[in-house]
Amino acid sequence: MKKTMMAGLVLLASVVLMSAAKVKKAMVKENGAYVVNTTEIAKDVVGYQSPTPLKVYIRKNKVEKIEFLQSSETPKYWAAAKKHLLHAWDGKTVKEAKAMKVDGRTGATFSSDAIKENVKRALDYYEKNK
Numbered sequence: 217m218k219k220t221m222m223a224g225l226v227l228l229a230s231v232v233l234m235s236a237a238k239v240k241k242a243m244v245k246e247n248g249a250y251v252v253n254t255t256e257i258a259k260d261v262v263g264y265q266s267p268t269p270l271k272v273y274i275r276k277n278k279v280e281k282i283e284f285l286q287s288s289e290t291p292k293y294w295a296a297a298k299k300h301l302l303h304a305w306d307g308k309t310v311k312e313a314k315a316m317k318v319d320g321r322t323g324a325t326f327s328s329d330a331i332k333e334n335v336k337r338a339l340d341y342y343e344k345n346k
Contacts, residue, residue, distance in 0.1 A: 243345055249275040250346060252338040255285065261337070263289045263297075263330035270331065272305075272338035279305040279313050282335065289327050297327035305335060314339050 243252045254261070255269040262268070266288035273280040282305060284298050300321035305313045314336065320328030 242341060246273075249273045249280055250342055252342050253285070254334045254338050254341075257341050258334045258337045261330050261333045263287065263327035264293060264324075265289055268294075268327060268330040268334060270334045270338065272335060272342070274310065274339075274342050277310050279308050279310070279339075281306060284331075293324040293327050297321045297324040297331055300324070301328060301331050310339050310343060 242254070242257045243250055245251070250273070252272045252274065253269065254272070255267075258269065259267050268287050268289060269285040271283040271285060273282070282302060284294075284302070287294060289297075297320070301318060304318045305316065308316065318332055320332070
């Protein structure tokens with residue numbers, strides 16, 4: 217009985233540690249910038265067809281750039297949303313970026329809304345984990 221309980225506790229501890237490690241990988245430091253990858257922290261954020269993960273680069277508490285990761289969004293609408301929103305937050309402090317009311321791209325509303333939510337979650341994650 218004790219061996220079974222101990223094995224169960226070890227398994228539970230392993231699962232908890234693996235889950236924690238997965239979440240921590242949402243942000244890494246690259247060349248002095250924090251890079252928040254929203255693949256896991258915003259996997260429920262869906263554009264028109266699929267999740268819309270991003271990488272948000274933050275250096276010295278300012279948004280440096282945003283990269284769009286692989287998505288199954290309709291290429292035409294995804295391209296329109298990316299073109300319109302790609303640089304909207306560049307150069308803004310995290311506080312300024314969080315306060316922004318960025319307009320979406322007409323005709324690509326779902327994708328635009330998903331991008332904005334991904335950026336919001338990345339900035340929130342950065343503030344909580346830097």
